[in-house]
Amino acid sequence: DQQVKQNSPSLSVQEGRISILNCDYTNSMFDYFLWYKKYPAEGPTFLISISSIKDKNEDGRFTVFLNKSAKHLSLHIVPSQPGDSAVYFCAAIVNAGNMLTFGGGTRLMVKP
Amino acid sequence: NAGVTQTPKFQVLKTGQSMTLQCAQDMNHNSMYWYRQDPGMGLRLIYYSASEGTTDKGEVPNGYNVSRLNKREFSLRLESAAPSQTSVYFCASSGTGRAEAFFGQGTRLTVV
Numbered sequence: 001d002q003q004v005k006q007n008s009p010s011l012s013v014q015e016g017r018i019s020i021l022n023c024d025y026t027n028s029m030f031d032y033f034l035w036y037k038k039y040p041a042e043g044p045t046f047l048i049s050i051s052s053i054k055d056k057n058e059d060g061r062f063t064v065f066l067n068k069s070a071k072h073l074s075l076h077i078v079p080s081q082p083g084d085s086a087v088y089f090c091a092a093i094v095n096a097g098n099m100l101t102f103g104g105g106t107r108l109m110v111k112p
Numbered sequence: 113n114a115g116v117t118q119t120p121k122f123q124v125l126k127t128g129q130s131m132t133l134q135c136a137q138d139m140n141h142n143s144m145y146w147y148r149q150d151p152g153m154g155l156r157l158i159y160y161s162a163s164e165g166t167t168d169k170g171e172v173p174n175g176y177n178v179s180r181l182n183k184r185e186f187s188l189r190l191e192s193a194a195p196s197q198t199s200v201y202f203c204a205s206s207g208t209g210r211a212e213a214f215f216g217q218g219t220r221l222t223v224v
Contacts, residue, residue: 103154105154
């Protein structure tokens, strides 16, 4: 049973618009959440994270929102750029220093 | 700035053959991980090592063995490769108490 789920395998957005990627989790013990970005033939790279004590974290064009009661988080990219086209993985962890549990990924395509 | 280095990048094996995937990190991280990525499944943890001299099973350990040779190196061995082990393998490392893991570029393994 997947503890972290990304229900949208793909998302297509026009350049300049907002991209919203969603992630749901089932394990209430998760206390830290991360988003990774992956280009073809490369390893995932860390993008942004959020602690369970917060409901929002912003870094430039990227904002992550956490709704603990719904066990849901989302990544907003504004404005979207063609270079943002990649696969995005949501990940969660119980206590920093333990292993990450990943979702299945969402492929984002930003059209010029 | 090598970060996490994996070798080889590509490999084709026949069913029943054995091989070892090598991984080294130069960030002085205590924790190291091996993940496999399959379409729609995200990254699934095979084995991890929280510190030199220790290893533990992850979500999908069957058919694999690991060795934490020293603080820098963590190898993954397939003793008798099976077609179900066709996948992309990623090594990662993280610092003590840190959630963010850094990934290598991956090894694309095909078992025929």
